[in-house]
Amino acid sequence: MNQEKQSTVLSELQGSEGSILNDQVLSRHVSHIDHLGIAVSSLSEAIKTYEVLLGGAVDHLEDVEDQRVKTAFFKVGESAFELLEATDEQSPIARFLKKNPRGGIHHVCVGVDDIEAVLREYKEAGIKLIDQEPRRGAHNKWVAFIHPIATGGVLLELSQSGPLKSESTND
Numbered sequence: 001m002n003q004e005k006q007s008t009v010l011s012e013l014q015g016s017e018g019s020i021l022n023d024q025v026l027s028r029h030v031s032h033i034d035h036l037g038i039a040v041s042s043l044s045e046a047i048k049t050y051e052v053l054l055g056g057a058v059d060h061l062e063d064v065e066d067q068r069v070k071t072a073f074f075k076v077g078e079s080a081f082e083l084l085e086a087t088d089e090q091s092p093i094a095r096f097l098k099k100n101p102r103g104g105i106h107h108v109c110v111g112v113d114d115i116e117a118v119l120r121e122y123k124e125a126g127i128k129l130i131d132q133e134p135r136r137g138a139h140n141k142w143v144a145f146i147h148p149i150a151t152g153g154v155l156l157e158l159s160q161s162g163p164l165k166s167e168s169t170n171d
């Protein structure tokens with residue numbers, strides 16, 4: 001890529017405010033890779049496999065009705081693998097498996113300390129969101145998905161533990 005092209009791409013990424021590539025924003029809000037979401041056709045089969053692969057038992061099982069998925073978490077350090085099985089045909093995981101019959105990485109989740117602030121900043125930077133507002137995900141965390149068109153094809157999930165900052169300042 002020549003330099004002129006490179007600077008065009010960068011300025012497109014930066015948007016009008018340049019906020020999305022601002023180190024301060026990233027270091028303030030994104031603390032770690034929370035988990036990798038992996039679509040599987042059979043959760044029970046995948047659990048057996050991952051117990052061998054990761055050398056330990058599953059840490060957490062949960063149905064997330066809102067997302068029409070059954071999940072199993074395996075902790076790895078401060079991150080985790082989240083295995084996801086669809087509970088019906090309308091599930092995003094069912095749609096993913098139609099395109100990718102062997103399963104695969106469905107999303108990457110990063111932990112943030114103030115999900116509402118991050119969503120606000122993304123909106124200002126013109127980043128395309130799937131969820132305009134945070135909603136409840138697994139582990140009762142607040143989550144929101146960012147559209148893959150904004151992230152080089154990766155479905156990005158934001159996740160925050162504890163109450164929303166807007167709620168905690170109200171009481």
Ligand code: ZN
Nearest residue numbers: 037082109157
């Ligand atoms: Zn997830």
